Amino acid sequence: MLIQNESRVKEYLPITGLADFNKLSAKLIFGADSPAIQENRVATVQCLSGTGSLRVGGEFLARHYHERTIYIPQPTWGNHPKVFTLAGLTARSYRYYDPATRGLDFQGLLEDISSAPSGAIVLLHACAHNPTGVDPTLEQWEQIRQLMRSKALLPFFDSAYQGFASGSLDKDAQSVRMFVADGGELLMAQSYAKNMGLYGERVGALSIVCGSADIAVKVESQLKLVIRPMYSNPPLHGASIVATILKDSAMFDEWTLELKAMADRIISMREQLFNALKIRGPSVSKLWMFNLLVHFLLIPLCQSVDHLSYHAETPGDWSHIIKQIGMFTFTGLNSDQVAFMRQEYHIYMTSDGRISMAGLSSRTVPHLADAIHAAVTKLK
Template sequence: MRTQFPPSSAHGSPSPTDRRLSALVRHLGVGDHSASSMESQDPNPAISPSATAAFSGDSVFANIVQAPEDPILGVTVAYNKDPSPVKLNLGVGAYRTEEGKPLVLNVVRRAEQLIINDQSRVKEYLPITGMADFNKLSAKLIFGTDSPAIQENRIATVQCLSGTGSLRVGAEFLVKHYHNRTIYIPQPTWGNHPKVFTMAGLSVKSYRYYDPATRGLNFQGLLEDLGSAPSGAIVLLHACAHNPTGVDPTTEQWEHIRQLVRSKGLLPFFDSAYQGFASGSLDTDAQSVRMFVADGGECLAAQSYAKNMGLYGERVGALSIVCRTADVATRVESQLKLVIRPMYSNPPIHGASIVATIFKDRDMYTEWTIELKAMADRIISMRQQLFDALRARGTPGDWSHIVKQIGMFTFTGLNTEQVASMTKEYHIYMTSDGRISMAGLSSRTVPHLADAIHAAVTRVA
């Protein structure tokens, strides 16, 4: 049997495709020398039935029940099924343009083009810890270029699968190597937090955070709950733009929290999903993390580049563990490798290459910060427009929290029944707790949302 090729070109000389296929065949070692063995094989061998081939009973998975939709991702599923031309999806945690379209940053497209044009790039595996340049530059982004912890090599940073993967790797590391397996998370918090930590083996408890009465921070409750937490417990802190409430502590409140955490010997674990995306300033949005690093204590920080660089589907993130000494950091990194290796072996290369390319070029970095601020400013503008629209309609209640809160999400204060009525009557989709994505709004859709909120508040208790 001989390998068949497509016909040669009309002039009798091999076409480029023929030449490539011939080279591939030679590379794979397919040719006359294997023909006899290949010809001796039956091309259509009979498949002998196994002992269980005639089994016709129920599936071994027959008792599995249908799982409910994810409460956040399920919003988009319901939205997609709605044929209404005025439908509005405010559940998705992804930036949208004024036209309601997904955005790929110009600087990201530039970086990708450079990567594509670089013929020296290959698709080999990254190390278990990921791309070295990406890790180094990610640490500088969140901790600051002049951070003593960086200068003293006290930080172990590994590339992970966006924020979720960074949290999971950190959690599994703590389960294996930290003496306390209890983590305190804010109430409320991102819906995936309790699942990530529980699946990793941590015991999840909560501390008060949001005050429904003021639609602001329950600072006293936060201090009381963390103050009564056992020494050594882990505490999850949102670095900025708390999800879902959009409520952040002030600088003074962060200092009180820092003092309490350190005096109790608690271990802070920061989730930084919105650096630069909240206020428009990378430094301002990292201030809380840097306060905890400046005191010389230890902490963990999970970073995501989904929002601030629009790399949602690339799954680009990093986990950093700040240690007391460089020696401890070296040993911590060695153990992080043992967590990652059986989990996903090593991280993907493309997204991290984009981030590193932008960070290493001063002009591209500057362009990124400009585009990042433009996204943040548009969200801030949507807050102001919605507040003004509700005030113009005389909607009952104090809606100042919409402009006081920060980041992608606003915790409107609407209850489950009001949310359901807005979906039914106005085809507006959001999570049942009243959280809306400000990034999903535009100047065109603000009046529609304001009408829906006004109707829900005045008609539904």
């Protein structure tokens, strides 16, 4: 549609970007009935995808906010500390992931956030935490919210995977909406790289939810002063694609169905990998021969075969693969095992053991399961 529309121009956008795109982006993350939007308390600017939104937000805070320390989860997306440090903030970390349970270190998180100085900024992954795939439950989010508001900590949400965690755009925004509903301030960085597949178009938005409409006007004006010397104004094409889809109810519905299909496919890959690891034997052919042996020789010889486990499981508990959500699984493989899989099986992943479930298919799951099995049995 955009290409065929000959009246389209390639003029510069305003410093704050495409107005429709900004309005629709705020609506997408905060909800159409958000009180903050209805009361005009949100200042939204189009930025260069998620990274650019985080950077503009960071620079704005370094210039105008009274507390320049930002707490980021440990671990987090590798670019977070660099983006915020170069923006002029001091990055500290809070405990997030417990390697023992391969789940959330909720106690550690609460303790570290409690000991942050009043007013400090806290970076929160809105959903589908990268790299762990571990998110707080809604009850835990509520406790985090209460603690943060009681200490006047400033939430800075990073939403790079809205729709990818549960398959529902609204469900994946629940953490953010809980904080908006209490009337307090927050920053919100949105990326359309993954959920609209617009990686290279660099489409994103920064929204600042303010205490009043008056403040939102001033904040927007200051954001322009941050953006103008950085890149003057944002790119047109990607934002036009997003605005066109968000505006048109038929296209919007089609997009949400596609998102759900993507999220479901990722969930199915999790199940397939988990099941493959559960039945992984020394090798498929050996397992097949072993099964034959058990069925035709051992079973007739034994009264009871209950104690015989002839499907060798991959050692370890792999249930985190189905418990974690979103694109990534934090496998728990160590860097030696990752290197072994690279050398012996040509499987490439980050050295912290993170894999992208979106990159897997039913065809490649058996090869990955073989490699994991070999890695954890050879290198403990």
